[in-house]
Amino acid sequence: MTDKEMLFEYLLRLGDNCVILSQRLAEWCGKAPVLEEEMALMNVGLDLVGQARLILDYAGKVEGAGRDEDKLAYHRDAQDWRNLLLVEQPNGDFAVTMARQLYFDLFQQLQFEALVKSKDQTISEIAAKSLKEIKYHVRHSSDWVIRLGDGTDESHERMQNALDQLWGFTPEMFDMDAVEQAMVDAGIGVDVSTLRDEWDARINAILTEATLKRPDVTWEVRGSREGKHSEHLGYLLAEMQFLPRAYPDASW
Amino acid sequence: MVSPVTDDREEIALNEAFQAKVDAELKIEPKDWMPEGYRRTLIRQMSQHAHSEVVGMLPEGNWLTRAPSLKRKGVLMAKIQDEGGHGLYLYSAAETLGISRDEMYEQLHTGKAKYSSIFNYPTLNWADVGAIGWLVDGAAITNQIALCRCSYGPYARAMVKVCKEESFHQRQGYEIMMVMAEGTKEQKAMAQDALNRWWWPALMMFGPHDSESTHSTQNMKWKIKRTSNDELRQRFIDATVPQAEYLDLTIPDDKLKWNEEKQSYDWGEIDWDEFANVVAGNGLCNRERLQTRRDAHDGGKWVRDAALAYAEKRKKRAAKQAA
Numbered sequence: 001m002t003d004k005e006m007l008f009e010y011l012l013r014l015g016d017n018c019v020i021l022s023q024r025l026a027e028w029c030g031k032a033p034v035l036e037e038e039m040a041l042m043n044v045g046l047d048l049v050g051q052a053r054l055i056l057d058y059a060g061k062v063e064g065a066g067r068d069e070d071k072l073a074y075h076r077d078a079q080d081w082r083n084l085l086l087v088e089q090p091n092g093d094f095a096v097t098m099a100r101q102l103y104f105d106l107f108q109q110l111q112f113e114a115l116v117k118s119k120d121q122t123i124s125e126i127a128a129k130s131l132k133e134i135k136y137h138v139r140h141s142s143d144w145v146i147r148l149g150d151g152t153d154e155s156h157e158r159m160q161n162a163l164d165q166l167w168g169f170t171p172e173m174f175d176m177d178a179v180e181q182a183m184v185d186a187g188i189g190v191d192v193s194t195l196r197d198e199w200d201a202r203i204n205a206i207l208t209e210a211t212l213k214r215p216d217v218t219w220e221v222r223g224s225r226e227g228k229h230s231e232h233l234g235y236l237l238a239e240m241q242f243l244p245r246a247y248p249d250a251s252w
Numbered sequence: 253m254v255s256p257v258t259d260d261r262e263e264i265a266l267n268e269a270f271q272a273k274v275d276a277e278l279k280i281e282p283k284d285w286m287p288e289g290y291r292r293t294l295i296r297q298m299s300q301h302a303h304s305e306v307v308g309m310l311p312e313g314n315w316l317t318r319a320p321s322l323k324r325k326g327v328l329m330a331k332i333q334d335e336g337g338h339g340l341y342l343y344s345a346a347e348t349l350g351i352s353r354d355e356m357y358e359q360l361h362t363g364k365a366k367y368s369s370i371f372n373y374p375t376l377n378w379a380d381v382g383a384i385g386w387l388v389d390g391a392a393i394t395n396q397i398a399l400c401r402c403s404y405g406p407y408a409r410a411m412v413k414v415c416k417e418e419s420f421h422q423r424q425g426y427e428i429m430m431v432m433a434e435g436t437k438e439q440k441a442m443a444q445d446a447l448n449r450w451w452w453p454a455l456m457m458f459g460p461h462d463s464e465s466t467h468s469t470q471n472m473k474w475k476i477k478r479t480s481n482d483e484l485r486q487r488f489i490d491a492t493v494p495q496a497e498y499l500d501l502t503i504p505d506d507k508l509k510w511n512e513e514k515q516s517y518d519w520g521e522i523d524w525d526e527f528a529n530v531v532a533g534n535g536l537c538n539r540e541r542l543q544t545r546r547d548a549h550d551g552g553k554w555v556r557d558a559a560l561a562y563a564e565k566r567k568k569r570a571a572k573q574a575a
């Protein structure tokens with residue numbers, strides 16, 4: 001891979017998380033447990049759409065093949081997506097959505113805090129702008145995990161199950177490979193393996209306050225870096241990409 | 253609904269003072285005395301309005317996950333978020349009249365309270381999202397601008413805020429239509445199809461003809477309503493027809509014609525049987541819309557219970573620490 005190709009690949013990893021997670025949040029529309037939360041979920045989703053647009057727009061320019069943000073979002077099939085397996089997992093109940101959100105929000109915060117120092121000015125600016133939003137996301141999801149964990153017996157049990165159910169998708173977030181390493185070496189990217197301790201410490205503190213147990217699961221899955229996804233992604237894309245695929249000559 | 257007929261001198265005096273205040277264009281505030289009928293009418297109207305904002309998310313939500321570009325998805329998410337916000341102001345404003353949000357939900361879920369019947373129509377293609385913004389929000393604004401001068405202070409103030417955002421939504425909806433109308437043959441067909449299906453229901457949003465409207469006279473006297481249904485409807489038609497012409501789309505009314513003398517459009521007749529039929533529950537989506545709301549509410553009970561239990565625990569802990 002050339003430097004340019006690696007940077008493009010790296011940007012897809014950053015941007016695809018935002019596209020796919022915002023799509024999942026959009027599925028909550030009209031179904032949230034309380035009206036205030038209807039607005040909060042749309043708000044987080046909207047922030048992620050905004051981040052996705054900035055990152056994919058830049059990815060398209062770096063690639064230089066004439067693909068814009070929408071070409072990248074609506075005309076790639078599952079094997080070309082680089083989002084984490086975690087973010088494509090179905091919404092489940094509200095506890096599952098909050099567990100997914102907490103795991104990702106905290107990771108994204110640590111990742112983007114480091115990316116503010118990126119030598120790539122565009123990445124640095126996008127990270128700085130997004131962080132203001134991400135800090136709110138972290139507060140939102142951690143508040144809910146604490147409320148549900150330390151709420152009723154039922155909410156405690158659901159929250160614990162949700163955390164357990166998604167835990168095995170989190171190790172992948174901290175994996176390094178040739179692309180990640182090249183970005184670190186170039187001063188563009190962040191060494192995600194070094195974020196693990198801080199992420200663990202923050203998660204542990206939140207779970208303790210929530211009276212929840214750190215998941216004790218032994219399985220872990222990975223594969224998104226090579227485009228190996230769970231079966232859920234294909235359906236998500238089929239729905240999301242329907243119009244641009246059915247009417248390729250149209251602009252909207 | 254008429255003012256209660258009473259022999260009670262005190263109540264007669266209160267009623268007169270109330271009407272004098274309304275006539276003098278002074279706002280009625282939550283703590284002021286008001287006739288029971290005024291209170292009931294406002295609760296009915298404001299809760300119906302709040303419910304419409306919340307149920308109105310569903311037909312748009314139907315296309316949110318299929319929005320054709322990231323920009324369109326973001327804009328629609330922002331719009332849906334605004335609608336949630338409108339629902340919140342309106343529920344809060346209605347609560348000033350002595351009804352709780354839970355009671356209002358209960359009325360919605362049991363079918364006792366209505367929401368705008370237009371949301372019982374399905375959204376069948378992407379242009380429907382444009383048509384809803386352009387026509388449904390357009391009709392809503394026409395109504396709501398008049399409501400900004402409503403005699404009940406909290407409602408009037410909520411409407412000022414709501415109108416600002418709605419006019420933004422209306423322009424965004426029209427912009428979707430414009431892109432579709434100028435797009436490919438298929439897109440133009442979608443735009444025309446959406447206009448065909450939403451035009452008449454949008455006109456129905458203004459309610460029955462003045463001659464048939466049961467609440468109008470009293471509501472005008474109380475200045476809850478400032479302009480008649482037919483007048484608002486005509487205002488909407490006059491503003492919207494040139495917009496459709498600009499898009500080169502055809503309004504599905506063969507009697508529609510400019511009347512030079514009136515300086516206004518003549519138009520056909522609403523199918524009032526269809527209106528009554530959809531209100532009565534026979535629209536394509538009545539059951540689905542309500543069931544989705546019920547499921548969200550019932551399915552979210554454990555979350556709300558948890559939030560309450562947690563807040564209670566925190567309060568106790570804080571009290572214990574203070575002691």
